[in-house]
Amino acid sequence: MNSLAVAFLLTLGAGLATGLGGLAAVLVPAERRRSGVFLGTALGFSAGVMVYVSFVEILPQGIVTIGETHGPRTATALAVAAFFAGILATAVIDRLVPARMDPHPQMAGGRAPDAAAEAPRTPAPSPHSGHDPHRRALLRTGMFTAFALALHNFPEGFATFLTSLQDAAVAIPIVVAIAVHNIPEGIAVAVPIHHATGSKRKALGLSFLSGLAEPAGAVIGYLLLAPFITPTSLGMVLAAVAGVMVFLSFDQLLPTAQRMSTHRWSMYGLLAGMAVMAVSLVLLA
Numbered sequence: 001m002n003s004l005a006v007a008f009l010l011t012l013g014a015g016l017a018t019g020l021g022g023l024a025a026v027l028v029p030a031e032r033r034r035s036g037v038f039l040g041t042a043l044g045f046s047a048g049v050m051v052y053v054s055f056v057e058i059l060p061q062g063i064v065t066i067g068e069t070h071g072p073r074t075a076t077a078l079a080v081a082a083f084f085a086g087i088l089a090t091a092v093i094d095r096l097v098p099a100r101m102d103p104h105p106q107m108a109g110g111r112a113p114d115a116a117a118e119a120p121r122t123p124a125p126s127p128h129s130g131h132d133p134h135r136r137a138l139l140r141t142g143m144f145t146a147f148a149l150a151l152h153n154f155p156e157g158f159a160t161f162l163t164s165l166q167d168a169a170v171a172i173p174i175v176v177a178i179a180v181h182n183i184p185e186g187i188a189v190a191v192p193i194h195h196a197t198g199s200k201r202k203a204l205g206l207s208f209l210s211g212l213a214e215p216a217g218a219v220i221g222y223l224l225l226a227p228f229i230t231p232t233s234l235g236m237v238l239a240a241v242a243g244v245m246v247f248l249s250f251d252q253l254l255p256t257a258q259r260m261s262t263h264r265w266s267m268y269g270l271l272a273g274m275a276v277m278a279v280s281l282v283l284l285a
Contacts, residue, residue: 007164008218010175011157015214017179018149021186022207026200039195040261041269046145046188047253048273053185054242054249057281058152059083062242065235075235082236086243094251135196141252142192146206148248149185150213151241155234157214158221176283182211184276192256 028038059079067075160175186207194203221229257266 003168006168007161008215010164010168010172011161011218012215014160014175014178014182015153015157015211016208017182018186018189018211019204019208021183022190022204024183025187025190026194026203036261037265039191040257040265042187042191043253043257043260044266044269045184045273046191047249047257048270049184049188049277050145050148050245050249050253052274052277054245056278058238058242058245062235062239065231065238068231070232078232078236079239082239083243086240087247090244090247137252137256138192138196141248141256142189142196142206144248144252145192146189146210148241148245149189149210151244153211153213154217155238157217158225160214161218161222184273184280186211
């Protein structure tokens with residue numbers, strides 16, 4: 001097997017690990033899946049995954065990448081500017097969504113409900129029946145999460161492919177570690193989609209698709225983008241993706257987690273998500 005095929009298969013394997021996370025999410029027993037505590041904790045977990053990986057991996061990697069052609073201060077400034085540009089762009093898109101599609105129907109003026117309320121808020125018995133007021137919020141949250149993680153996985157796939165192409169033996173432990181940390185990303189996509197639609201197929205499909213951005217990044221990057229991508233542009237894209245993921249976590253995942261459960265359980269989930277990502281990133285070191 002030639003080196004191109006080996007590099008592609010390694011990248012594909014790392015990307016498909018998101019589907020394992022999606023599979024784990026949909027295999028949760030139905031009675032637990034309908035629990036407000038479970039959903040709030042799971043959404044908090046998703047937020048923890050995205051916030052931690054944004055600040056600890058993606059944004060620093062963006063600074064390092066830009067630093068290949070710029071000094072440290074300029075690289076940091078450009079990455080920070082791109083980070084907040086990603087936040088701003090996502091906020092603008094969120095504000096442009098028509099009122100009838102507002103994912104926060106109980107929130108007047110866009111303000112969050114009283115964070116001090118600790119009483120569990122149990123979802124309707126059939127969350128995908130169309131009568132659950134959180135259905136649209138969860139569906140859009142899952143779609144945005146899948147999109148943001150796909151954006152993150154695209155350059156990651158390109159980088160994994162190039163590493164594998166240079167030395168497959170060196171790349172294998174890196175690919176395994178990336179696969180491990182892609183599993184909770186798949187959970188982050190599948191949980192809100194599954195709860196909103198009741199469809200295991202859609203939840204699994206989107207979790208797999210977000211991971212397929214890695215082999216797509218490998219192929220497109222190798223065939224089309226390699227001559228045009230500069231360290232500066234790639235680093236700024238990474239920083240902007242970090243901004244998108246942070247905004248989605250604080251604007252959608254955590255508020256929805258607290259409405260579906262309690263502040264306490266959503267925070268437990270947040271911390272657990274951070275811990276899982278911390279362990280997976282240690283494997284990358």
